[in-house]
Amino acid sequence: MCADTPDYKDTLNLPETDFPMRAGLPQREPEWLARWNEIGIYDRLREKEGREPFILHDGPPYANGHLHIGHALNKILKDFIVRSQQMLGRDARYVPGWDCHGLPIEWKIEEKYRAEGKNKDEVPVIDFRQECRKFAEGWIDIQRDEFKRLGITGNWADPYLTMNYHAERVIAEEFMKLLMNGTLYQGSKPVMWSPVEKTALAEAEVEYHDHTSHQVWVRFKPVSGGEKVSADDFSVVIWTTTPWTIPQNRAVCFGPSINYGLYRVTEVHEHSAATVGEIVLLADALAESVMQGVRVTAFERVGDVAADALDGMILAHPYRGVENGNGEWDYDVPMLPGDHVTEEAGTGFVHTAPSHGDDDYQVGLKYGLQMTYNITEDSSYRSDLPIFAGMHVVAPDGKEGPANVANIKQMAYASALFGKAKLKHSYPHSWRSKAPVIYRNTPQWFAAIDKDVNDGQDTYGKTIRERALTSIDQLVKWTPQTGRNRLYSMIEARPDWVLSRQRAWGVPLTCFVRKGALPTDENFLLRNAEINARIAAEFEEHGADVWYTDGFKEKVFGNAANPDDYEQVFDVLDVWFDSGSTHAFVLRDRPDGAADGIADLYLEGTDQHRGWFHSSMLQACGTKGRAPYKGVLTHGFTLDEKGMKMSKSIGNTVAPEDVCNQFGADILRLWVAQSDYTTDLRIGDKIIKGVADSYRRLRNTMRFMLGSLNDFTESDRTAPEDMPELEQWVLHRLAELDEVVRKGYTEYDFQGVFQALFNFATVDLSAYYFDIRKDALYCDGDTLQRRASRTVLDILFSRLTTWLAPILTFTMEEVWLERHKEDGASVHLVDFPDTPVDWKNPELAAKWAGIRKVRRVVTAALEIQRREKVIGASLEAAPIVYVADTAILEALKTVEFEDLCITSGITLTDAAAPEDAFRLNDIEGVAVVFDKATGEKCQRCWKILPDVGTHSHAGVCGRCDAALG
Incomplete structure (x- = not known):
């Protein structure tokens, strides 16, 4: 610039905004939370009349600890849905809730008592329950604040609690409906039992861990019916990993379709319990694996045995006639057919103890086998049981008791032990005490799921199971669809529901x-x-x-x-009955519930197919006649960056609080939006930093719009039909996106919504449209081009902020308030704006797709010149562009293609391109030859043009001279 050339910087329309480039989310997000609370956004939304309700019913988290990343994932997904449904025009109510009763809280109070040297059984039950209530209340307050910090909207002032008096009343009423409709009964059958906690457990309260068990092969000697088998002396061999159940044996089952054979042992390892010459009866398909397991080194098959020859055979119990047995086991053990007997593992015979397994129990029912009560609540044998009295299966500290080893020794003493070994396998443990559980026969209260429900609500079936299966197929939409299959198969095969728990903190039966x-x-x-x-x-x-x-x-x-x-x-009710009943005291009874008591959506993790989805289905089908929900959405679990399960002991957990404090809740929300929630989700420092980078790119897009719209008024607005084609193309893209966004939010495809918006914002806008229009926005005077561009920016603003508001709750509020500064304003009070369908223009879009392809070749050619320092900026260029396609060439001539390429000039030709012209392999028929722009550099817009210096204002081009007036 010459010394006498004016500085035109102040004459440019440069972006102006107070919107900071650095978000400062950890510091600023709490301010927006306080503001939302002050202006009462949730209540103000409820004042909008004439809207169709949308009810996402909250699956209650448990009130006993700080939130983990799984809680955050769950609640953020729910918030995406509630906010987007509201902005789609629904009345999206959300009542958060908590599960307050049950073993985990009771266990915490017991731990406190043990530390204080107090005995729970000596504390009055009401006093104990009050302590449990206070414990839950304390954690509810903590978790409520932690959920709110994540930006979760909802009726936080009036959540539902399963321990509220009205809730306890309704839970009891729902139970009494089962009492009155004939599905409640008391039965004695094996249930999952925690010896440490001394209570029955639901399947959802059980987790599976590797466990090393004893495995034994046991001889049962025939006492009658043996004449059907051609052998003088043989044993029927069973295999079990629970030696402690042998005293409770009442039968041995065989498979009616299995081929059996007699096998003579001819050689054994020195430590084998088998003896040379003995003959054992085994399934042919399993004989070799059995012999390997018991260390038999050589054997021979000596005879066939047909399965039907086994029916009616009587065996002796392994402890029959044992010393000090007092005749306890001197009864007959029948051989019975069983469809559950397979050739997958074992011996082809199943030791059957009806008191300690469901298959065994079903066989017992069918054939009238005696139930035993040898195992007490702490897993010790009854005090008068010979030989084993008082021995524990699981010790009070959760470790193995002496019962297994004692039985193995007794089998060896009675010559019944054919072999023994250890087996590492997956085994059920209590999710609270982490101790192994057992199947134990106890008197419990059940809901019969195959008995006709006498309540007159037979539209979807007469029994709970029928109603549930019909609901799954006819009444519920599943997201993803695999959730249907999982719940259907579980309910199709499940036994009656065990309702009772032998605890103190809960709703009594x-x-x-x-x-x-x-x-x-x-x-x-x-x-x-x-x-x-x-x-x-x-x-x-x-x-x-x-x-x-x-x-x-x-x-x-x-x-x-x-x-x-x-x-x-x-007894108290299973807490899953509590949470399963929430449809009654939340959806049915609350004014902000659902008129028909049925939620539009239940949303939880995949583990809730055996938990809340399951119990809610059973409970509602027993008292309401159908499912309590119209839709079910399931998400995966959270894993660390390597795909490993999170564990405090490993140190790979990610706490929501830590992410909020370091990056902000919006970064956590964005992580959820970028992830495929239908599978397991990974999270860690590197992933979060990658999310933060995406956030910064999006934030810069919004900042550019805000700066360019600084002084925009309605008088600047331009009608779409008067706009240049590039602006009309942007409107076309918005019309396309409007469909994508609405469909995506409706179908809960948040990843699809965000990817579409992020690609549009960063590729179509920042890297293309904004890049092109910066020149007009900064340098034009009051031209149609500038007015049209700013009108488009205003339209973009209203859509991007609202479309992204359900995801980036805090940031879009910040963006919105930069332009809407009136009291009480909030992006969360508005709906998605209607986008005219006639903005869609496929012909125009096709034309500009061709133009954009040619532009890509030009910009790639210029990038080489910039990289080789031939030019410093694209405005120094005036390339020659060779276009073979006549239609595309004509399209290029209808636009200011040099402006689109951000060059000072451009030459378009259909001539044959030189061999050394620049080309892109994936774009045929387009070539570029570089040439420098001629003329002087405009000191205002920096274009190099021949007319610079020929106007009234020194050192500028004609366009800038006109802008300066």
């Missing part, structure tokens, strides 16, 4: 049994609607603790029945 009556008697259970209503009223006023007060039975009986004739039940 509000029922009474007749003294002296048997569970099979017709009058065993008291079914009295008047008494039930009194119980419900007491719970509503005083909570479930009132069940444990002196004189409660007499009070609610009144004159309806004689209290002396009945015993009160003091």
